[in-house]
Amino acid sequence: MGAGAGVAEGQALTSAGVGGAVGPALTSLGGRGAEAGVGLGDVVARTCRELGIRPVLVRRYGRVDRARSRRWGLVDCRPGREEIRWGTLPTDEHLLDVLAGKDPGSVSNEPVYLVCTHGRHDACCAVRGRPVAAALASAYRERTWECSHIGGDRFAANVVVLPHGLFYGHVPPTRAVELARQYDKGLVVPDLLRGSGAFTPPVQAAQHFARQAGHAPTVDNLQPQSVQQLPDHRWRILLASTTGSISVEVSAHLDTVDARLTCAGSSPAQIRRFELHTLTTS
Template structure:
């Protein structure tokens, strides 16, 4: 990437201590499509995929509140003609991964509605989309390589997730927990914990199927209660509280959290590609009972 001066966005965010909580990108569901690459800056439209496939997948995603990502095996192994696809539901209580394989673009058009086969075991997605943000490639690939060595079947590099300044970015599916700034050695442990039903709370940005205030509330409730289970602290109510406040009620264990939401001017670009200073959302903990 030419013309980049100064430190990379993720190193600056790390040094500044940008809060992770409440920053997971929104996704109720996911459609993952194996596409070895190269990936254009906009992965779906810029990677030479058949336009009919792009139209079918983006139409389904808009209706389903889904995120579409291209995925590939770490290490850039060129894949054959057959491509894997996965359709993931990350909504609380409906977590599932179904998938299949196709040999042609025409079959892919049907994949969004195909029943697919249940896929066993979690999927680890690591953002490694260098054309979108250099940090993701530079910091993501070592994490993907470490995870692939430990859990080869379930690990994929993926296209742009969102929140490049939190690279390396890891998403644990089907729950859709987004982790940020996680070193390779910790990523292997975090993926192992998740497969056993637990979270390493140090790196959690939030769950993509929950609103940002609920993500932040879970973060504070985990810190207060020590609850680490992937299904613990289920949001039962997320309500506005005054002008910029939120009241979030969580169950299993029961915790009530009050937060204030504000936007902070950072005085710096928030991604490697950005040129203007950005602002970030911050949640302040006002009160926690349980």
Template sequence: MTDTTFRCADAARDRDDPMVGTAAPARRWLLIEHPGPWAPEAFAESGIERGVQEQLRSAAGASGARILLVRRPGRADPQRGPRAWAVVDHASGVPSVWGTWTEDGDLLDAALALDPERAPVGPVHAAEEPVLLVCTHGRHDTCCAIRGRPVAAALAQRWPDWTWECSHVGGDRFAANVVLLPDGAYYGYLDAESAVRVVEQHLAGRVDADFLRGLSTEPPVVQAAVVEALRQWGPVGARTFRSVHLEALDDGGWRVELAGQPGAGVPDRVGLTVRRATRAAAQLTCRAGGPAASTTYEVVDARVLGPTSPDAAG
């Protein structure tokens, strides 16, 4: 019998839905190890005491952080020892702060770690290793589990200490979705084979722009400009270009200027014109109650505004 169950990721591929400019905004991240099962609203229904949740939400909101539940691939025993938490900050470039929790109240150290003026009470350590997050939140969207778990397993085999399954990151129809921290780089439309290749290239400073949804630290318009710059003048690292000017145009578009990293073999300054469009309504997630329109961003002009730095990227 043919399976006629609707799958949003299959439908998005059939429609060829663009994913550029769809990275959910976040400048910091609070990761809380929690074995699950994760409810549709993972953090709110995690069983963590409401008072602790409220303090974590307040601290996260004040510092621009996003809260995600994470777990190691493979469904670890929920009764094992202390679980991890981490604060990852790619806005300031400081190392990630990691701690552990056994009782819910231990997580208040994570709230303190979100405040740069206050130090956690419990033992913590700093780490500069990347974090690889794979959305496998099946009760939020089935496609995230179906497509995400094989990707998480493949990445965990290659980078066991860095890889975590995570709760909803946005863009279910682009599953499998992978977020690389601390860069805040969102990748989508991955499978087990392409994910390993894309992550290897990212860690080597050679971003594959074909799979890049955007950088979570930038607004969608700038995300689109950065992806196009990486496509045209790469392969280079995710943070090779930074936004220095954003201007709304009279015709509804935007002019984005990006500065290139000195010595990276890219132009010192580039200008890109970005247009926004609305696609026809479609069912965008497996659990959606009906069709909805989606927004896309397209770069219609890209040009060099300054010279290219002399040291060409490898």
């Protein structure tokens, strides 16, 4: 499951309308874009791609509070710049102003937990995600949001912890609160961690193998210092650890499995796997 986080430097969160279902990210937004015949959702999605961030629709777990206004959240997941800003969304079109930096919003010190419950994309996400959202919301209601597709359906239930962009998979309801509590302590939960979306898959793989080797599971440990691409789909990554430097060499492979990996998937399927070649400390 390591090295399975979707890569993005940030997240653009948009709360769904009152009573609205979480559908494909931003395609249900109303209004029209600046270009004739192009929906606002398409314009927002394209702008997010250009900025290197992921657009995500969010909603509260359980009954919708009709008195609440819609909100936007802009999350910076870049190492050393982690930040969450929130603001009010008076119209769908206002999201373009947010992405253009015209509305700075307010910085929040509270983390955010996204739980994918996007059943229309894959039923597994809703079936496995909603009990996890319920568990997190019971302990951290203001931090918890159900969300649209974030990738990795085969890892459902999926949780993303922001602002560090930590992707967790196969999360059982009984361990959901553990992720939040460990994050409050500045720690990750290695056996459920898919990786940090702030880093490329080879770096995520190197971090995964370093944690397996016993290096500290702190959130800010194992920052990449250099990434060297080698022949034959191999990489050499230098990580900074609390105990020194770690040089990790990994390679990527595509495996074919005779199984359905998701509720909506087909068999056979292909999955990417990283192999560890060397891991040395200095």
